Amino acid sequence: MLTAYAWTGPAPVQARADTAPAPDVPNSIAIGLTGIPASRLDDPRARLFIDDHVNPGTTFTRSLRVYNTSDRPQRLRLYAGAATIRHHRFGFPPPSAPGNELTSWTHLDHTALTVPAHAGAPLAARFTVPAWAQPGERYAVIWAQVSSEKAGPHGNVTLVNQVGTRVYLHVGPGAEPPSDxxxxxxxxxxxxxxxxxxxxxxxxxxxxxxxxxxxxxxxxxxxxxxxxxxxxxxxxxxxxxxxxxxxxxxxxxxxxxxxxxxxxxxxxxxxxxxxxxxLAERPGASGRLASLTRLSTMPLTLVLAGIVSAALLVLTLAVRRRRARRSP
Missing domain, CATH: 2.60.40.10 (Immunoglobulins)
Incomplete structure (x- = not known):
C-alpha cells in the first residue's frame, strides 16, 4: 500500500495539504518546498506553504521537490488545483473539478514525472499574474498524484493517492496588507x-x-x-x-x-x-467564567428577627419573676 504525504523542507506537512511525517516514511510519496524567499525567512507559514503578496503584472517562480520512498518507481501526475476556505477549513474539490483564477496563472515545468525508488525530483512552479488582476487573495494546491489499478470483484479498481502544497497568493498594489x-x-x-x-x-x-x-x-x-x-x-x-x-x-x-x-x-x-x-462538573455541562457569588439578605433578616424575638421573650420573663418576688 502506498501512503501519500506532503513535506516542506524543515517542517513536515501532511497528506492532502496538512501536517504529517517527513518524507523518510517508507512506501510513501511527498511534495514540498525547497526554497523560501528572503523576505519571508521569518514567516513560519512560508516554510510550509507558498505564501506570497505580489503586485499585478508580477511573474515569479517557486522551487519544489517530489519524493518517492517506496521500493519501486512511481509515475506521478502533477497539476495545480483550485482551493477555497469554507466553514473555517482550507478545502479543495475533487481532481476532476475545474480550476480557478489562480490555477490559470500557475504553470508547472512538468505535468508528469517518473520518480525512481527512494529518490526525488525537482519541480518548478511559475506564477504569472496579469496586470489586470483585481486586488484580493486567491487559494490553490499544487498536487502530486499517483494512480494504481487493483483487481476487484467487478473488474479493476483505480486507487488514487495525492499530496499537495497549499498556495496563498495575495494580489494588490503596494506593500503586503497586515495579518491580525x-x-x-x-x-x-x-x-x-x-x-x-x-x-x-x-x-x-x-x-x-x-x-x-x-x-x-x-x-x-x-x-x-x-x-x-x-x-x-x-x-x-x-x-x-x-x-x-x-x-x-x-x-x-x-x-x-x-x-x-x-x-x-x-x-x-x-x-x-x-x-x-x-471547569464543568457534570458531563455535557459548560463551565462559566469565574464570578463572585452574593448571598441573599432575606434569610439573614429572618434569622436576626428570630434572635431578637427570643431575646425580648427572655427579658420579659425575667422582669415578671423579679416583680413576683417583691410582692407579699
Missing amino acids: FRVGPLRAQTTPDGHRTLTATVANTGQRAIDLEGRLWLTGPSNLSAGPFTITRGTTLAPGDRGPVTVPLGPDVPDGRWNYRLTLRSGRVTRTTTGTLL
Whole structure:
C-alpha cells in the first residue's frame, strides 16, 4: 500500500495539504518546498506553504521537490488545483473539478514525472499574474498524484493517492496588507462521554487568511499546573471570518477554578489571552467564567428577627419573676 504525504523542507506537512511525517516514511510519496524567499525567512507559514503578496503584472517562480520512498518507481501526475476556505477549513474539490483564477496563472515545468525508488525530483512552479488582476487573495494546491489499478470483484479498481502544497497568493498594489486576529475568552465543556474541551472564538481582523496553531497552560487549585495542551489544528479563517479553536484536555485535570494562558500563532502574528474559567462538573455541562457569588439578605433578616424575638421573650420573663418576688 502506498501512503501519500506532503513535506516542506524543515517542517513536515501532511497528506492532502496538512501536517504529517517527513518524507523518510517508507512506501510513501511527498511534495514540498525547497526554497523560501528572503523576505519571508521569518514567516513560519512560508516554510510550509507558498505564501506570497505580489503586485499585478508580477511573474515569479517557486522551487519544489517530489519524493518517492517506496521500493519501486512511481509515475506521478502533477497539476495545480483550485482551493477555497469554507466553514473555517482550507478545502479543495475533487481532481476532476475545474480550476480557478489562480490555477490559470500557475504553470508547472512538468505535468508528469517518473520518480525512481527512494529518490526525488525537482519541480518548478511559475506564477504569472496579469496586470489586470483585481486586488484580493486567491487559494490553490499544487498536487502530486499517483494512480494504481487493483483487481476487484467487478473488474479493476483505480486507487488514487495525492499530496499537495497549499498556495496563498495575495494580489494588490503596494506593500503586503497586515495579518491580525483577535481571541475571545475560553469556554469549558465536558462532553457526554466525559472528555473535557476548551473552546475560544477567533476573529480574523486582518486582510490575509490565517492558519491557527497554539498551546494552552493552566494554573489552578492547590498550586496545581497543567499543560501545555496543543489546540486541534485545521482552523483556517479567511479575512473577516470568525471561527472556533478547540483545546482537548486530559482526563486527569480536576474540577475547579483555573487561570489560563492561551497563545495562538499564524505566520508572523502571535496573540496571547489570559483569564479565569470554571471547569464543568457534570458531563455535557459548560463551565462559566469565574464570578463572585452574593448571598441573599432575606434569610439573614429572618434569622436576626428570630434572635431578637427570643431575646425580648427572655427579658420579659425575667422582669415578671423579679416583680413576683417583691410582692407579699
